[in-house]
Amino acid sequence: MYVYDEHDRQMAAERVAQFRDQTERALAGELSEDEFLPLRLQNGLYVQRLAPMLRIAVPYGMLRSAQLRRLARITRDYDKGYAHFTTRQNVQLNWPEIEDVPDILAELAEVEMHANQTSGNCIRNTTTDQFSGVQADEITDPRPYCEIIRQWSTFHPEFAFLPRKFKVAVNASEQSDRAAIQVHDIGLQMLRNDQGELGFRVHVGGGLGRTPMVGPVIRDFLPELDLLTYLEAVLRVYNRYGRRDNKFKARIKILVKALTPEGFAAKVEEEWSHIKDSPTRLTREAIDQFKGYFTEPDYQQVPDVKDVLATQRFENREFDQWIGHNVDTHKNPGYAIVTLTMKKTGTPPGDVSDRQLEQIADLADQYSFGEVRVTHQQNVVLADVRKDQLFELWQAITPMDFATANLNTLTDVICCPGGDYCALANAKSIPVAESIQRQFDDMDYLYDIGNIDLNISGCMNACGHHHVGNIGVLGVDKKGQEFYQISLGGSSHHDAAIGKILGPSFAREDMPEVMQKIINVYVDNRTEEEPFLDTYRRIGIEPFKERVYA
Amino acid sequence: MPDVITSDGSIRPDDWVVVPRPADGESLDIPEQPALIPADLWLAGKEHFEDRDDIGVWLDSHEEPEILAGVVNELPVIAVNFPKFSDGRGYSIARLLRERLSYRNELRAVGDVLLDQLQFMKRCGFDTYVLRADKDINKAARCLNFFTQGYQAATDTDEPLFRRRAS
Numbered sequence: 086m087y088v089y090d091e092h093d094r095q096m097a098a099e100r101v102a103q104f105r106d107q108t109e110r111a112l113a114g115e116l117s118e119d120e121f122l123p124l125r126l127q128n129g130l131y132v133q134r135l136a137p138m139l140r141i142a143v144p145y146g147m148l149r150s151a152q153l154r155r156l157a158r159i160t161r162d163y164d165k166g167y168a169h170f171t172t173r174q175n176v177q178l179n180w181p182e183i184e185d186v187p188d189i190l191a192e193l194a195e196v197e198m199h200a201n202q203t204s205g206n207c208i209r210n211t212t213t214d215q216f217s218g219v220q221a222d223e224i225t226d227p228r229p230y231c232e233i234i235r236q237w238s239t240f241h242p243e244f245a246f247l248p249r250k251f252k253v254a255v256n257a258s259e260q261s262d263r264a265a266i267q268v269h270d271i272g273l274q275m276l277r278n279d280q281g282e283l284g285f286r287v288h289v290g291g292g293l294g295r296t297p298m299v300g301p302v303i304r305d306f307l308p309e310l311d312l313l314t315y316l317e318a319v320l321r322v323y324n325r326y327g328r329r330d331n332k333f334k335a336r337i338k339i340l341v342k343a344l345t346p347e348g349f350a351a352k353v354e355e356e357w358s359h360i361k362d363s364p365t366r367l368t369r370e371a372i373d374q375f376k377g378y379f380t381e382p383d384y385q386q387v388p389d390v391k392d393v394l395a396t397q398r399f400e401n402r403e404f405d406q407w408i409g410h411n412v413d414t415h416k417n418p419g420y421a422i423v424t425l426t427m428k429k430t431g432t433p434p435g436d437v438s439d440r441q442l443e444q445i446a447d448l449a450d451q452y453s454f455g456e457v458r459v460t461h462q463q464n465v466v467l468a469d470v471r472k473d474q475l476f477e478l479w480q481a482i483t484p485m486d487f488a489t490a491n492l493n494t495l496t497d498v499i500c501c502p503g504g505d506y507c508a509l510a511n512a513k514s515i516p517v518a519e520s521i522q523r524q525f526d527d528m529d530y531l532y533d534i535g536n537i538d539l540n541i542s543g544c545m546n547a548c549g550h551h552h553v554g555n556i557g558v559l560g561v562d563k564k565g566q567e568f569y570q571i572s573l574g575g576s577s578h579h580d581a582a583i584g585k586i587l588g589p590s591f592a593r594e595d596m597p598e599v600m601q602k603i604i605n606v607y608v609d610n611r612t613e614e615e616p617f618l619d620t621y622r623r624i625g626i627e628p629f630k631e632r633v634y635a
Numbered sequence: 636m637p638d639v640i641t642s643d644g645s646i647r648p649d650d651w652v653v654v655p656r657p658a659d660g661e662s663l664d665i666p667e668q669p670a671l672i673p674a675d676l677w678l679a680g681k682e683h684f685e686d687r688d689d690i691g692v693w694l695d696s697h698e699e700p701e702i703l704a705g706v707v708n709e710l711p712v713i714a715v716n717f718p719k720f721s722d723g724r725g726y727s728i729a730r731l732l733r734e735r736l737s738y739r740n741e742l743r744a745v746g747d748v749l750l751d752q753l754q755f756m757k758r759c760g761f762d763t764y765v766l767r768a769d770k771d772i773n774k775a776a777r778c779l780n781f782f783t784q785g786y787q788a789a790t791d792t793d794e795p796l797f798r799r800r801a802s
Binding site for chain 1 (some may be wrong): 657661705707720721723724726727730733734747751752754756757759770777781782783784785786787789793794795796797798799800801
C-alpha cells in the first residue's frame with residue numbers, strides 16, 4: 086500500500102502544526118465559532134450530542150497493522166477504549182476532548198494517518214472496492230488512482246470552500262460494484278475502450294440525503310492520463326455554479342439536474358478544453374510510480390488443500406457456513422479473501438474496542454501480510470489469507486466475535502451511529518438494528534432468505550445509506566416521537582436504484598414484526614433461487630403494502 | 636486607510652478604496668484617490684477613465700471574470716470580493732483571471748478575508764490581501780506560509796508534486 090515520502094511527511098507535520106495553531110486561536114477567542122467551524126470540520130472534528138467526534142481518514146479503506154495498533158492506543162489514551170468503522174471506510178472516535186485533538190493528529194501523523202477533509206464542504210476521502218487488487222474480474226487495481234485523487238484533492242487551494250461536501254468513489258470490477266459509485270458526487274467506473282486503453286466512465290451527481298439520485302453518465306470514456314484535469318473541470322464548474330443560497334440544494338446533483346446531464350457535461354467539456362493539457366495532466370511515469378506502491382505481496386506456493394477443506398467443512402457445520410458466507414474467491418488460487426464481520430448482535434454495527442483493534446492487527450500480521458481493508462458495510466477484510474490457514478484463522482477469530490457468518494445477509498446491517506451519538510439524528514438507529522438482528526437470529530432461516538442489504542439511517546442525511554438498501558429504514562421525528570419509515574427495492578450496485586417508500590412509518594417496537602412480514606411476502610412469492618431484490622422487482626411494492634398494513 | 640498584506644507577508648500602507656455598486660438610479664461616485672469600481676461599470680464607461688492610471692475594478696463572487704477577457708492588463712489592480720469567507724467562488728475567479736485571461740498586474744482579495752484562507756488565496760494567484768479589520772495582521776505572514784509546498788499545480792506553480800517526484 087502507499088507509503089509516505091518526505092513530501093507527504095512534511096505536509097502532514099505542517100498540517101498538525103496548523104491545526105494546533107488554529108485550535109489555540111479558537112480556544113483563545115480569536116476565531117469565532119462560525120470561523121473555526123470549517124477549519125475543524127476539515128480536520129474531521131465535529132461537536133456532537135455528548136462530546137466532540139473525530140473522524141479519522143482511512144484512504145480507500147486501507148490500514149496497516151501498525152496503524153491499527155496506534156488507533157487502539159489513541160482510543161485508550163484519549164477516548165473510551167473503542168472506535169467506530171463508518172459507512173465511508175473511515176474511523177470515528179466518539180469521546181475526544183477538543184484540546185487533545187492536535188495531539189491525536191500528531192500521533193496519527195507518526196503512522197502516516199490524518200483526519201484531513203473527512204468533513205466540511207470540500208473533497209472527502211475517496212472510496213473504492215474493498216476487494217481491489219485481489220479479485221479476479223478486475224480491469225486493473227483502482228487503488229493507485231485513488232491515491233492519485235487523494236493527493237490531488239488534499240489541501241486543493243481552489244476547492245476548500247465548495248457549496249457542499251463532495252465525494253468521489255472508484256470501481257474497477259466488471260461484475261460488481263462494492264463502492265456504490267452511482268450514488269456519489271463523482272463515480273468513476275474503470276474500463277478499457279475498443280483500443281484496449283485504460284480509462285473511466287464518469288458518473289456525476291449521484292447521492293443520497295434529501296434528494297436521492299442515481300448519478301447519470303456525463304462521459305463514456307475518459308483516458309486515464311486525463312483523470313485529474315477532468316476532475317478539476319467538474320469541480321470548477323461546480324464551485325462556480327453550484328447553489329450556495331440553500332444548504333439542501335447545494336450538492337452537485339441539484340446543479341446537474343438543473344442544467345440536465347447533457348448541459349452539465351457540455352459545461353465541463355468547455356472548461357476541460359482549456360486545461361486538458363495543463364501541467365495537472367498525469368504522466369505515464371507518475372501513474373507507474375503510484376502503481377509501484379500497490380504491487381502484489383510475496384505470494385507463496387500454497388499446497389492444494391481442496392480435499393482437506395472439504396473434509397473440514399463436512400465435519401464442522403459452522404466452519405462450512407463461514408466459508409460459504411464470509412470467504413470470497415481470490416485471484417490467486419492458493420489464497421482467499423476473508424471478511425471479519427463486526428456485526429455481532431448486541432454490539433453497535435461497526436464498533437470495535439481497543440483490544441479488538443489490536444487483535445485485528447495481530448491477525449493481519451499473522452495471516453494477511455500486515456494489511457486490512459475497512460468496508461463501507463462496516464466490516465474488515467483480510468485480503469490475502471492462505472487457504473491452508475483458513476481453518477486455523479476461523480478457530481482464532483471465533484472467540485473474538487469476528488466470525489459471525491452473516492456477511493451480506495439481513496443481519497449484516499449497515500447502520501449509522503444514530504440518535505445515541507449523533508447530534509443530527511432524528512431517531513436512534515442502533516436499537517433498531519439490534520431488534521431486527523434478534524428477530525432473525527436463526528442462521529438456517531437467515532441463509533434461506535439469502536443476501537439482503539438492510540440499511541438503517543437515523544436521519545435524512547443518510548449516513549446509513551437507507552435509500553440504496555434492498556430494505557431501507559429511515560428514522561423520523563414526529564412531534565418528539567421516534568418513528569421509522571421503510572423503503573424497498575434500493576440497490577447500490579451496478580443495478581443502482583433508489584428504494585420506494587412503503588407507506589406510513591412505524592414505532593420502534595413494531596419494527597421486528599414489520600420486517601418479518603416483509604420477509605414473509607418475499608418467501609411466499611419467490612421462485613427458486615430468486616433473491617429478495619429480484620422478487621421485489623417482479624412483483625412490485627403492492628403485495629408488501631397489503632401484508633404490512635393489513 | 637487599511638494596510639494591505641502582500642504575499643511575502645509584509646504589510647504596506649495603501650490608499651486604494653473599494654467603491655460600492657451604486658443603488659439603482661444612482662450614479663457612480665468616483666473619488667479622487669485610487670479607486671476600485673464594479674467591473675461591469677468600468678467596462679461600460681471605460682473611455683471616461685483613460686486619463687487616470689489609478690482606477691481598477693472589483694468582481695463580486697457571483698460575477699464572471701470572463702467579462703474582462705482581452706482588457707485585463709489595462710487595469711493596474713483587480714480585486715475579488717469574498718462576501719463571506721466560506722464562499723469559495725473567488726478562488727476559481729482568481730485562477731481564471733491569472734491562468735485563462737493572463738492577467739499580470741495586482742490581484743487583491745477584499746471582503747471577508749480572514750487569516751486561515753490566505754495561503755489558499757496566494758496559491759490561486761492573489762498577491763495582496765485586505766484582512767478583515769478585527770483580525771491580527773501580524774499573524775498573516777505565518778498563515779501565508781503554513782505549508783512549504785502543495786500537491787497540486789495552481790497559479791503559483793506549474794509543477795504538481797507528481798511531476799516534481801518524477802524529475
